[in-house]
Amino acid sequence: MAAVQFKAVTKTFDTTVVDKMDLQAREGEFVVLVGPSGCGKSTSLRMLAGLETVTDGSIHIGDRDVTALHPKDRGVAMVFQDYALYPHLTVEENISLGLKVRKLDPAEITERVASAAKVLELEKFLSKKPGQLSGGQRQRVAMGRAIVKRPEVYLFDEPLSNLDAKLRAQLRIEITRLHRRMKKTVFYVTHDQVEAMTLADTIAVMNEGKIQQVGPPMELYRHPKNRFVASFIGTPQMNFLDAELDGLTLKTKIFSLRIPDGLATEFTDFPKHFTLGCRPHDISRAAAGAGTAAMSADMVEQRGAESFLHCVQDGVSIVARCEPEDAPSPGENIHLRFNLARFHYFDSETNERLVAR
Amino acid sequence: MTRGRGLLYLLLGIYAALTLGPFLWSLSASFKTVEAVSAWPPTLIPRPFTLENYTYLLEKLPFLRWMFNSLVIAGIVTVANVFLNAMAGYALARLRFPGRKVLFWIIIGTMMIPGQVVIIPVFILLSKLGWIDSYAALTIPFLTSAFGVFMYRQFFLGVPKSLEEAAMLDGMGPFQTFFRIILPLAKPVMAAQAIFMFLGSWNGFMWPAMLLSTPAMYTLPVGLSSFQGQYYTLWNLVMAGTMFVTAPVVVVFIIFQRYFIQGVSTTGIK
Numbered sequence: 001m002a003a004v005q006f007k008a009v010t011k012t013f014d015t016t017v018v019d020k021m022d023l024q025a026r027e028g029e030f031v032v033l034v035g036p037s038g039c040g041k042s043t044s045l046r047m048l049a050g051l052e053t054v055t056d057g058s059i060h061i062g063d064r065d066v067t068a069l070h071p072k073d074r075g076v077a078m079v080f081q082d083y084a085l086y087p088h089l090t091v092e093e094n095i096s097l098g099l100k101v102r103k104l105d106p107a108e109i110t111e112r113v114a115s116a117a118k119v120l121e122l123e124k125f126l127s128k129k130p131g132q133l134s135g136g137q138r139q140r141v142a143m144g145r146a147i148v149k150r151p152e153v154y155l156f157d158e159p160l161s162n163l164d165a166k167l168r169a170q171l172r173i174e175i176t177r178l179h180r181r182m183k184k185t186v187f188y189v190t191h192d193q194v195e196a197m198t199l200a201d202t203i204a205v206m207n208e209g210k211i212q213q214v215g216p217p218m219e220l221y222r223h224p225k226n227r228f229v230a231s232f233i234g235t236p237q238m239n240f241l242d243a244e245l246d247g248l249t250l251k252t253k254i255f256s257l258r259i260p261d262g263l264a265t266e267f268t269d270f271p272k273h274f275t276l277g278c279r280p281h282d283i284s285r286a287a288a289g290a291g292t293a294a295m296s297a298d299m300v301e302q303r304g305a306e307s308f309l310h311c312v313q314d315g316v317s318i319v320a321r322c323e324p325e326d327a328p329s330p331g332e333n334i335h336l337r338f339n340l341a342r343f344h345y346f347d348s349e350t351n352e353r354l355v356a357r
Numbered sequence: 358m359t360r361g362r363g364l365l366y367l368l369l370g371i372y373a374a375l376t377l378g379p380f381l382w383s384l385s386a387s388f389k390t391v392e393a394v395s396a397w398p399p400t401l402i403p404r405p406f407t408l409e410n411y412t413y414l415l416e417k418l419p420f421l422r423w424m425f426n427s428l429v430i431a432g433i434v435t436v437a438n439v440f441l442n443a444m445a446g447y448a449l450a451r452l453r454f455p456g457r458k459v460l461f462w463i464i465i466g467t468m469m470i471p472g473q474v475v476i477i478p479v480f481i482l483l484s485k486l487g488w489i490d491s492y493a494a495l496t497i498p499f500l501t502s503a504f505g506v507f508m509y510r511q512f513f514l515g516v517p518k519s520l521e522e523a524a525m526l527d528g529m530g531p532f533q534t535f536f537r538i539i540l541p542l543a544k545p546v547m548a549a550q551a552i553f554m555f556l557g558s559w560n561g562f563m564w565p566a567m568l569l570s571t572p573a574m575y576t577l578p579v580g581l582s583s584f585q586g587q588y589y590t591l592w593n594l595v596m597a598g599t600m601f602v603t604a605p606v607v608v609v610f611i612i613f614q615r616y617f618i619q620g621v622s623t624t625g626i627k
């Protein structure tokens with residue numbers, strides 16, 4: 001039985017922003033909804049929380065249909081992007097208010113607040129007001145407010161997007177640790193694919209209100225189902241090239257490669273023209289030779305441990321990875337070798353993946 | 358920089374003298390005898406110093422009763438405005454109900470009508486209700502104010518929606534959310550309205566003067582005006598009475614000024 005299930009959920013405001021969404025999460029699974037701005041992630045999460053009505057379809061938590069339930073009766077707790085802490089209450093009051101409203105035994109409340117404060121290292125701040133805390137501390141208070149409710153499902157809507165990069169990385173690790181400890185189902189919304197990759201058991205990529213692909217991070221990385229997922233997951237972005245097959249030769253504007261006999265069967269049903277995808281990490285600098293692309297280095301993006309070359313040739317732009325010590329200077333003419341074994345192929349019309357691997 | 362400061366202090370000093378001057382003169386006059394009040398040139402220190410004006414007011418006139426009347430009326434009007442305006446403002450800012458835009462514009466519209474225009478219709482209405490010469494006439498029509506509602510509405514529009522959503526997930530209903538989360542955020546607005554409404558009602562003269570005829574029902578300003586003679590005025594008595602009117606206002610301001618100044622200098626939550 002799924003812990004959370006969206007069944008053909010549709011949401012229409014003026015236009016349809018979530019379209020027949022089907023998604024399920026196992027008990028204890030960490031599901032990340034990722035997609036570009038405005039694709040309907042927050043709306044989906046808010047429907048699960050009960051903050052937004054469902055136009056069509058149904059949402060289930062455990063074996064209950066919660067579609068029409070009030071948020072407080074759904075067994076969910078939510079962490080908001082702007083934290084939504086009550087400014088006039090202390091940290092302790094912020095964390096405990098939900099329990100007081102539910103009229104829990106005061107001893108139980110004290111115990112839950114104390115244990116949450118310990119886990120989140122908030123003990124020193126319990127009597128402070130949110131205005132006196134840093135962004136990271138406020139974020140922890142917001143998490144504390146969720147934890148003490150002991151919910152079935154945790155909901156996060158871009159909880160880290162107001163923090164600086166270092167704090168974000170640190171809190172990502174804390175959230176992972178927390179999840180391992182609580183073993184509860186988590187729905188987490190972000191537009192940051194790095195966050196999605198590092199946190200998720202399962203990623204659901206959304207675009208324009210539709211789920212594009214659902215799967216473990218590495219599956220999405222290795223076998224994106226369509227061009228959108230391929231371009232969205234992985235940084236820098238995958239390179240895309242128009243390609244065609246001439247017998248067993250793969251031709252693009254900047255290079256031609258012979259397909260090894262062992263792989264030939266994969267290409268039997270290919271259309272003549274299609275889109276080829278290749279990640280920067282599967283392209284490297286090489287000496288001039290058969291199958292390489294002669295390009296001009298335009299810019300070098302230094303990342304410390306590795307570098308990315310932005311190259312151009314005949315109106316085609318390619319980003320390739322290289323060792324920092326191998327980085328050419330701008331304007332230099334270089335050769336790139338593409339790793340055919342890691343190519344992705346997409347239909348030029350439908351943008352769907354061509355080889356199901 | 359220092360010259361700018363000097364100029365600033367000079368201007369502030371002039372302004373303070375202009376506002377404080379009449380007050381100090383009244384205060385001093387209230388301790389003077391009737392001859393000393395009209396003596397020329399006027400003096401600031403009352404000589405001879407007398408408390409007779411105050412004892413006269415308290416013993417010969419129902420001054421404490423008038424003060425009580427004023428306090429009750431201003432108190433009811435203030436408390437009612439602070440809460441009712443807040444509730445109406447919140448409803449207009451956040452609740453979705455049919456006709457809320459129209460209702461809002463009607464409320465705003467009432468602010469455009471000059472007060473003088475409604476004096477006669479309101480008076481006729483109150484007299485038909487049989488409320489003339491009653492507390493009801495001085496409180497019930499003044500329990501809310503369009504401007505107060507507008508002020509709260511604008512404030513509540515600026516409160517992030519996620520706060521209410523968090524409250525909802527915390528299990529609070531609309532009333533709990535309003536009283537536990539939303540209203541405490543509006544403290545500066547509440548304080549500002551408390552001061553305005555209290556002052557307005559406390560100093561109000563026109564309506565009580567028109568509606569009250571029994572001397573025991575008088576509010577302070579009406580009572581005070583009743584012994585401004587037709588041919589001459591006992592300024593020392595009037596000024597002692599004025600001190601009764603002013604003192605509670607000063608107290609209210611001292612209590613609320615912290616919030617009030619906050620309310621004027623900051624508009625939103627942060």
Ligand SMILES: Nc1ncnc2c1ncn2[C@@H]1O[C@H](COP(=O)(O)OP(=O)(O)OP(=O)(O)O)[C@@H](O)[C@H]1O
Nearest residue numbers: 013014017035036037038039040041042043044191
């Ligand atoms: N209350 C609303 N009324 C009308 N349209 C809305 C409402 N809420 C959201 N939308 C629209 O629905 C679409 C999806 O919004 P949503 O907030 O779910 O996007 P998102 O994926 O969370 O984006 P972001 O990353 O920017 O937060 C947007 O086009 C938005 O304009």
Ligand SMILES: [Mg+2]
Nearest residue numbers: 041042043158
């Ligand atoms: Mg969003």
